[in-house]
Each structure stands twice: as C-alpha cells, then as structure tokens.
Amino acid sequence: xxxxxxxxxxxxxxxxxxxxxxxxxHRVSAHGDGSAALAAIEGGRFDLVVTDxxxxxxxxxxxxxxxxxxxxxxxxxxxxxxxxxxxxxxGASLAGAFxxxxxxxxxxxxEDLIAAVEDSLTPPNPPPA
Amino acid sequence: MDPIRAVPVDLGAAFPAAVLxxxxxxxxxxxxxxxxxxxxPFAPDMPLLYVNDAFVATTxxxxxxxxxxxxxxxxxxxxxxxxxxxxxxxIAERRPITVDLxxxxxxxxxFWNQLAVAPVHDAAGRLTAFLALQRDVTEDRxxxxxxxxxxxxxxxxxxxxxxxxxxxxxxxxxxxLTDLALERGDLDPALREHLGIVxxxxxxxxELMRDVLSFARxxxxxxxxxxxxxxxxxxxxxxxxxxxxxxLECDIPELPDRIRAEAAAIERxxxxxxxxxxDATAADGTIAIGLQAMDGPDGRRLLLAVADDGVGMDxxxxxxxxxxxFSTRLRRGGTGLGLAIVRELVESWGGSIAVQSAxxxxxxxxxxxxxxxxxxxxxxx
Numbered sequence: 001x002x003x004x005x006x007x008x009x010x011x012x013x014x015x016x017x018x019x020x021x022x023x024x025x026h027r028v029s030a031h032g033d034g035s036a037a038l039a040a041i042e043g044g045r046f047d048l049v050v051t052d053x054x055x056x057x058x059x060x061x062x063x064x065x066x067x068x069x070x071x072x073x074x075x076x077x078x079x080x081x082x083x084x085x086x087x088x089x090x091g092a093s094l095a096g097a098f099x100x101x102x103x104x105x106x107x108x109x110x111e112d113l114i115a116a117v118e119d120s121l122t123p124p125n126p127p128p129a
Numbered sequence: 130m131d132p133i134r135a136v137p138v139d140l141g142a143a144f145p146a147a148v149l150x151x152x153x154x155x156x157x158x159x160x161x162x163x164x165x166x167x168x169x170p171f172a173p174d175m176p177l178l179y180v181n182d183a184f185v186a187t188t189x190x191x192x193x194x195x196x197x198x199x200x201x202x203x204x205x206x207x208x209x210x211x212x213x214x215x216x217x218x219x220i221a222e223r224r225p226i227t228v229d230l231x232x233x234x235x236x237x238x239x240f241w242n243q244l245a246v247a248p249v250h251d252a253a254g255r256l257t258a259f260l261a262l263q264r265d266v267t268e269d270r271x272x273x274x275x276x277x278x279x280x281x282x283x284x285x286x287x288x289x290x291x292x293x294x295x296x297x298x299x300x301x302x303x304x305x306l307t308d309l310a311l312e313r314g315d316l317d318p319a320l321r322e323h324l325g326i327v328x329x330x331x332x333x334x335x336e337l338m339r340d341v342l343s344f345a346r347x348x349x350x351x352x353x354x355x356x357x358x359x360x361x362x363x364x365x366x367x368x369x370x371x372x373x374x375x376x377l378e379c380d381i382p383e384l385p386d387r388i389r390a391e392a393a394a395i396e397r398x399x400x401x402x403x404x405x406x407x408d409a410t411a412a413d414g415t416i417a418i419g420l421q422a423m424d425g426p427d428g429r430r431l432l433l434a435v436a437d438d439g440v441g442m443d444x445x446x447x448x449x450x451x452x453x454x455f456s457t458r459l460r461r462g463g464t465g466l467g468l469a470i471v472r473e474l475v476e477s478w479g480g481s482i483a484v485q486s487a488x489x490x491x492x493x494x495x496x497x498x499x500x501x502x503x504x505x506x507x508x509x510x
C-alpha cells in the first residue's frame with residue numbers, strides 16, 4: 001500500500017484513477033489543479049505521483065521538472081492523451097526526457113495503470129545512497 | 130511548369146517571316162519539344178495536316194498514322210465527354226481554348242493531355258488552320274492530387290489531435306470504472322451484461338481514435354527502412370488466430386529487400402489487408418498472401434498481394450474503398466479508416482496500391498513497393 005498523489009484536471013479521469021488505485025489498497029490524494037497538488041506534495045509524505053500532462057499551468061511537464069529538482073526520489077507516472085497542437089508522442093518524449101518513471105496513454109486499461117504504478121513503487125522506500 | 134496557353138496565332142505578323150526562313154521555321158516546329166499538330170478547318174471532319182516529332186513521341190502514332198484523321202483518335206473510353214464538348218464548341222466558334230483531356234497512346238495506355246487549341250489567321254484575318262499544342266500532364270496531375278489529399282489529411286490530423294485529447298479523457302472513466310464495477314461479485318446479471326456493453330463501446334471508441342490519430346502522426350523524417358518479409362510473416366502469425374476456419378495460403382520467401390518504412394507500419398498494413406480479406410470471406414473461405422520481387426525499368430520492387438475468394442466489391446464500392454470513413458462494416462466494428470491508412474502509408478513509402486475486385490469473385494489487393502538499395506552487413510529481421 002502506498003500514498004499516491006493524483007493530478008488531472010478532468011474529473012472523470014481523476015475519479016477513474018482514484019478508484020483503480022484504491023481498489024489496490026492505495027491511499028489517494030486527488031487534485032484537479034497542479035498548484036494545489038504541488039503544495040500538498042511539498043507539505044506531506046507521498047510515495048508516488050500520477051499526473052496528467054496537458055493541463056492549465058502548471059502542466060504535467062512543469063510539475064515533473066519541479067519534482068525532479070525538489071523531490072528526486074519521488075517517482076512520477078505521466079498520463080498523456082495527446083494535445084491540440086502536438087502529436088501523442090510529443091508528451092511522451094518530453095516526459096521521458098524529464099525523468100518520468102513511466103508514461104501511459106489515455107485511455108488505458110486499469111491493468112496498465114496498476115502495472116505502471118506498482119513497478120515504479122518498487123523498492124517502496126529506496127534506501128539512501 | 131506553366132500550363133500551355135492557347136493564344137490566337139496571327140500569321141500576318143511580320144517577324145517570323147522576317148527573322149526566320151520558312152525552312153528554319155519548319156525545322157524549329159518539327160523539333161520543338163512540345164507536341165504540335167495542325168488541323169485543316171475546311172476539309173470535312175478537320176483532318177490533321179501536320180504533326181511534329183514530339184506528337185509522335187507522346188502519342189506513339191507515326192506521322193502517316195495520324196495525318197488525314199481527326200485528332201479524336203486519341204480519345205478513349207474514359208475521356209470526359211464534357212471536356213470534348215467544350216473543345217468542339219470553342220473550335221466551332223473559332224476561339225482559343227485549353228483543356229485537360231484523358232487521351233490514349235497507340236499502345237492503349239492513358240495519359241492526361243493538356244491540349245491548347247488556337248485558330249490561325251492569315252494577313253487578311255481569314256481562318257487558315259487550327260494549331261494544337263499538347264503536353265503530357267499525367268505526372269503533374271498525380272502530384273497535385275497527392276498534395277491535395279495530403280493537405281486534407283493534415284487538416285483531418287489537426288482536428289483529430291484536438292478531439293483526441295477530449296475524447297480520451299471522456300472514454301477513460303467509461304472503460305475503467307465499468308471494468309472495476311464488473312469485478313464485483315454481487316451484480317445483477319442484466320446489469321453485468323449492460324456494463325460489459327458500455328465498457329466494450331468505450332474500447333471501440335478508443336480504437337476509432339487510434340485510427341483517426343494515425344493520420345495526425347507524421348512518418349518520421351529519416352526511416353532507416355525495414356525488411357518486408359519478416360514483418361509480413363509476423364503479421365501473418367498475429368492474424369492467423371483471428372481467421373477461424375478460413376484457409377490461409379502463404380507464399381512469403383525469405384527476401385532480403387528493405388523498403389522505406391517502419392516494420393510496425395508494414396505489419397499494420399498487412400494486418401489490415403488480411404483483416405479485410407477475413408471479413409469479406411465465408412467461414413470456410415481462402416485467403417492468399419504472396420510476396421515477390423520484380424526487377425523492372427524503375428528499379429527493383431516488391432509486389433505484396435493479399436487475395437480472397439470472398440464477396441468482392443462492385444464498381445461503386447471499389448471506387449470509394451480508400452476513402453476515409455467509407456466502410457461497408459460500420460455497424461460491425463469497422464471504422465472506415467483501414468484502407469485510407471493503408472494507402473497513406475503505402476504512398477509515403479513511395480509505393481502504390483491496386484485493387485481488383487468484382488461481386489462474387491473475391492478481391493485482390495496488390496502493393497507495389499520500391500526497394501531501398503542494399504546496405505552492407507545488414508541482418509534480416
């Protein structure tokens with residue numbers, strides 16, 4: 001069981017991701033807004049972040065870049081569904097370049113999300129180097 | 130190149146005679162790289178009085194075969210009667226005209242002929258002849274049509290990318306929340322069935338968006354190329370499980386030839402063609418897949434054919450088979466994008482696709498793909 005922050009500005013996706021993760025026994029802190037989510041992450045203890053890419057600012061890439069600086073040990077799973085001006089692969093390659101633990105394409109099957117999250121969680125508490 | 134423009138010719142003007150001798154002028158016209166023909170407006174049925182070397186080269190008709198006949202011998206079954214009527218009207222009114230006509234060479238091959246016809250007048254302003262300049266614009270028209278289709282596809286792609294973001298978000302909870310609900314053991318059987326339908330509808334919407342998005346995804350600029358035979362074998366292996374009792378005849382030799390494509394795209398094209406063949410055939414039908422290499426005047430090409438003994442297509446269906454969103458199976462899971470995507474991919478590899486089909490006699494799709502020059506030390510795979 002892990003403590004997971006989920007960020008997506010679409011309430012349907014947010015509900016779906018929350019339900020999938022809770023069905024696996026994880027505790028979910030769900031946010032529809034990147035700023036509130038960053039404040040929550042920086043004020044709390046979490047094991048993993050799941051974030052959408054294309055949102056109002058800060059978007060998923062900005063969140064990812066910020067967390068790579070402030071919380072380099074925190075795995076981030078990126079959800080991408082394409083964007084009006086960019087092909088799907090654009091978000092995925094950005095996320096890869098900025099250190100996402102995994103990238104999955106919407107709409108995904110629940111098994112895809114579970115595998116991405118749980119693979120990124122192990123080891124759950126990486127020992128300090 | 131600019132189109133040929135039809136302009137009235139005035140032989141009364143001083144300069145040709147003054148600058149060029151008749152003999153030199155005749156030699157210039159004879160060897161002019163544009164096809165030139167002159168018709169007699171006074172003889173019955175306006176026979177050709179003169180054709181130059183380019184006319185002979187373009188049409189394949191020798192001078193003696195062409196002279197004395199009305200130039201309609203270049204027309205054929207697919208020549209547009211409206212274009213011919215416009216040409217006739219202009220000639221009757223003795224005014225210049227430029228039209229694109231589908232004409233036929235002596236060997237029966239069709240070509241697009243940009244024909245510029247102009248009346249020729251003498252110094253007194255009397256009509257003396259009709260001059261016809263002709264240019265083979267087949268390749269120009271093919272390029273223009275391809276460019277037009279590409280720009281339509283790009284517009285579709287931009288729209289699709291915009292829609293995809295919204296639809297993916299909407300479809301996400303439809304698929305996964307119903308999937309979670311279906312895990313519950315206490316569901317009423319009717320409710321379980323309905324939730325299953327909702328989830329499957331969500332999955333179909335996802336497949337549709339994936340197909341639409343493949344228009345939005347440009348081919349990478351530098352594709353290293355892939356060997357066709359193994360990609361085709363992989364597609365056949367994947368497709369085999371979906372064919373039920375249908376017989377699959379494969380003739381895929383281990384050819385080392387590569388084409389300018391990604392292996393996944395070759396698989397996709399093959400899967401699509403096999404899937405279409407499957408859907409068109411009866412449960413005990415036969416599907417044949419063949420690959421062969423041919424060395425021709427345009428270099429080496431691979432011919433990939435997928436044939437079935439299924440229902441076949443009538444002329445109307447055949448004409449629209451490659452059109453996006455045209456499908457005879459929209460209610461049975463088709464998105465209407467399969468063959469449109471196949472054609473886009475094949476043409477992006479520099480290849481072409483031809484279809485032979487008639488109701489009751491099955492369908493044969495044949496891809497002709499230019500082969501990349503062999504590179505050293507390359508493994509097949």
